[in-house]
Amino acid sequence: MDKILRVASENGVVIFSKTTCCLSYAVNVLFHELRVDPVVYEIDQDPEGREMEKALLRMRCNSPAVPAVFISGKLVGSTNEVMSLHLSGSLIPLLKPYQSQVYHSS
Numbered sequence: 176m177d178k179i180l181r182v183a184s185e186n187g188v189v190i191f192s193k194t195t196c197c198l199s200y201a202v203n204v205l206f207h208e209l210r211v212d213p214v215v216y217e218i219d220q221d222p223e224g225r226e227m228e229k230a231l232l233r234m235r236c237n238s239p240a241v242p243a244v245f246i247s248g249k250l251v252g253s254t255n256e257v258m259s260l261h262l263s264g265s266l267i268p269l270l271k272p273y274q275s276q277v278y279h280s281s
Contacts, residue, residue, distance in 0.1 A: 176233075179227055179230055179234075180248075183250075186213075186214040187246070187247060188212075188213040188273050189244070190202055190206075190216070191218055191240075191242065191243040191244075191245075192217055193218060194220065195219070196242060198241075198242055202254055202257050205258075209266075209270055209274065210275045211275070212273075218231075235250070238253060239253060244257050246270065
């Protein structure tokens with residue numbers, strides 16, 4: 176849990192993901208379209224990944240562990256929460272400090 180909170184607090188926008196998670200990929204694509212370059216932390220590539228996944232499950236009340244999206248060090252939620260915020264117009268104000276004026280997609 177400490178590692179999750181440290182990574183989330185040291186970076187503006189973080190997506191905790193697994194390399195095979197298509198929903199994490201979809202959230203990442205959305206953020207790129209909104210000119211935000213999130214840190215994508217692949218927990219299945221970390222030796223402590225299983226512990227991180229358990230901690231994310233506890234934080235999210237047994238919702239799927241990934242994607243877990245943090246903005247400004249705060250847990251926003253998963254794909255459903257991010258998309259709901261986006262559709263309601265509440266996501267962009269949260270992301271504004273992290274948007275690039277000139278964004279080059281790769």
